Amino acid sequence: MDTELILRVYPFFLQAAVVTIQLSILTTILGLTCGALGAAARMSRSWVLRAIGATYVSIFRGTPALIQLFILYFGGPQIGIQLDAFEAGVIGLGVNIGAYMAETMRGAIESVDKGQREAARTMGLSRAQAMRKVILPQAMRLMIRPLGVNINALIKGTALVAAISVVELTYTAQRYIGSTYKPFEMFLLSGALYMIIIYVVGIGIAWLDRKARIT
Amino acid sequence: MTTSFVKIKNAAKSFGNLQVLKDINLTVDRGQIVAIIGPSGSGKSTLLRAINELDPLTSGEVWLEGVQINRHLPPRQYEAHVNQVRQDIGMVFQHFNLFPHLTVRGNITLAPRMLKGLTEAQANALVEEQLTKVGLLEKIDEYPSRLSGGQKQRVAIARALAMKPKVMLFDEATSALDPELVEEVNMVMKQLADEHMTMIIVTHEMDFAASVCDRVLFMDQGVVVEEGPPSVIFQNPVEERTRNFLRKHLARNGG
Numbered sequence: 122m123d124t125e126l127i128l129r130v131y132p133f134f135l136q137a138a139v140v141t142i143q144l145s146i147l148t149t150i151l152g153l154t155c156g157a158l159g160a161a162a163r164m165s166r167s168w169v170l171r172a173i174g175a176t177y178v179s180i181f182r183g184t185p186a187l188i189q190l191f192i193l194y195f196g197g198p199q200i201g202i203q204l205d206a207f208e209a210g211v212i213g214l215g216v217n218i219g220a221y222m223a224e225t226m227r228g229a230i231e232s233v234d235k236g237q238r239e240a241a242r243t244m245g246l247s248r249a250q251a252m253r254k255v256i257l258p259q260a261m262r263l264m265i266r267p268l269g270v271n272i273n274a275l276i277k278g279t280a281l282v283a284a285i286s287v288v289e290l291t292y293t294a295q296r297y298i299g300s301t302y303k304p305f306e307m308f309l310l311s312g313a314l315y316m317i318i319i320y321v322v323g324i325g326i327a328w329l330d331r332k333a334r335i336t
Numbered sequence: 337m338t339t340s341f342v343k344i345k346n347a348a349k350s351f352g353n354l355q356v357l358k359d360i361n362l363t364v365d366r367g368q369i370v371a372i373i374g375p376s377g378s379g380k381s382t383l384l385r386a387i388n389e390l391d392p393l394t395s396g397e398v399w400l401e402g403v404q405i406n407r408h409l410p411p412r413q414y415e416a417h418v419n420q421v422r423q424d425i426g427m428v429f430q431h432f433n434l435f436p437h438l439t440v441r442g443n444i445t446l447a448p449r450m451l452k453g454l455t456e457a458q459a460n461a462l463v464e465e466q467l468t469k470v471g472l473l474e475k476i477d478e479y480p481s482r483l484s485g486g487q488k489q490r491v492a493i494a495r496a497l498a499m500k501p502k503v504m505l506f507d508e509a510t511s512a513l514d515p516e517l518v519e520e521v522n523m524v525m526k527q528l529a530d531e532h533m534t535m536i537i538v539t540h541e542m543d544f545a546a547s548v549c550d551r552v553l554f555m556d557q558g559v560v561v562e563e564g565p566p567s568v569i570f571q572n573p574v575e576e577r578t579r580n581f582l583r584k585h586l587a588r589n590g591g
């Protein structure tokens with residue numbers, strides 16, 4: 122193993138890791154937003170909204186994220202959507218993971234004991250009041266861990282945007298392999314950096330989960 | 337209108353093809369305490385849950401103090417109407433259904449604060465009043481997970497009372513409790529009886545029903561088979577089905 126090479130190129134990989142982290146954060150924010158909207162639509166009383174929610178979820182979970190990215194980035198200009206690679210990466214991955222997060226959130230909301238809703242409604246709370254004050258606070262706790270699983274998948278999923286030339290960890294490894302012919306070292310280096318990111322995020326999620334449980 | 341307080345007229349309810357309630361009539365006067373007994377699956381819970389529109393009737397009417405509860409209204413108005421009338425109907429569930437993310441105080445003040453716009457001071461006074469009533473003032477800042485079953489149910493009763501309901505519905509309030517915790521909940525219910533709270537109580541505890549209720553309804557297969565004062569229903573029932581039920585019940589529970 123060429124440790125000297127690794128020591129020489131790792132600062133560039135650190136820069137790339139910053140891009141991966143930025144991608145991950147923005148994608149998480151967009152994903153949570155799409156997820157919340159998607160879950161709300163799927164549980165709405167209006168069948169139109171329910172249909173829209175269900176369609177969103179089945180399309181984005183039913184096709185490869187890479188194809189979704191390609192359609193957005195390469196196909197977008199044909200229908201008047203001009204995005205740079207980073208923007209396309211965030212939007213493509215965010216909307217994709219949002220479909221998974223919508224199901225996570227819906228699952229958590231539905232797993233709150235139905236007696237909770239009944240108790241709230243029998244006292245005269247409206248559907249919305251019961252949701253806000255009784256169901257959601259409990260569902261939020263239940264969704265921290267499964268959303269953590271979605272976020273873990275999302276971070277690893279950011280590797281896909283190498284295919285549209287966003288200079289993040291995977292793309293950077295490929296670029297240095299082109300000039301050094303050392304794929305083992307280069308992929309090992311980017312893999313190690315992914316692992317550190319995921320480890321730190323995992324600790325954060327576990328901390329949140331523990332904190333939410335204390336009562 | 338009659339003077340009756342709660343009135344159920346020709347109530348019928350089906351879940352799909354299953355007819356659970358068949359032409360039930362029931363009137364309860366102000367301050368009256370009515371027990372509903374009957375075998376499992378006879379429709380006791382369904383009847384109780386029809387009163388506050390948790391399980392709306394398929395046909396028939398439910399009235400509370402001259403106001404029809406199950407009015408046919410456009411969805412939006414229906415929601416508003418139901419939310420309004422439910423404030424007057426307290427309900428206590430077998431499994432307590434306390435809100436685990438809120439303290440005892442939070443459980444009791446949530447609805448009054450949201451629906452009646454109480455100030456913090458008013459809410460605090462209310463909580464103290466209700467908790468004193470059920471003898472749990474010292475648990476005011478505990479979370480439900482730290483209470484025994486009996487204490488949970490007493491808090492649930494306090495929570496329902498905090499809305500100052502006109503009538504209280506109890507659906508097997510003590511069935512989920514260990515035997516030694518039943519009495520403390522029964523005491524609270526007896527106390528409510530002494531204060532002339534109007535109550536409809538679904539129960540399997542015949543002794544308790546006999547000691548606090550003015551009237552007992554025996555239900556079987558979706559109909560009221562027999563009703564009358566506890567002395568008649570428990571000691572001298574007319575209907576064969578009632579006698580059978582009580583005999584089996586006695587055999588199973590040893591009195």
Ligand SMILES: Nc1ncnc2c1ncn2[C@@H]1O[C@H](COP(=O)(O)OP(=O)(O)OP(=O)(O)O)[C@@H](O)[C@H]1O
Binds near residue numbers: 377383
């Ligand atoms: N939501 C529902 N959907 C379908 N069937 C239901 C529903 N709720 C109750 N039932 C059925 O209606 C019948 C009456 O149920 P109900 O809960 O009112 O009986 P119960 O007298 O309260 O019995 P128990 O003593 O066991 O509580 C039962 O056959 C039950 O399976």
Ligand SMILES: [Mg+2]
Binds near residue numbers: 380
């Ligand atoms: Mg029942």
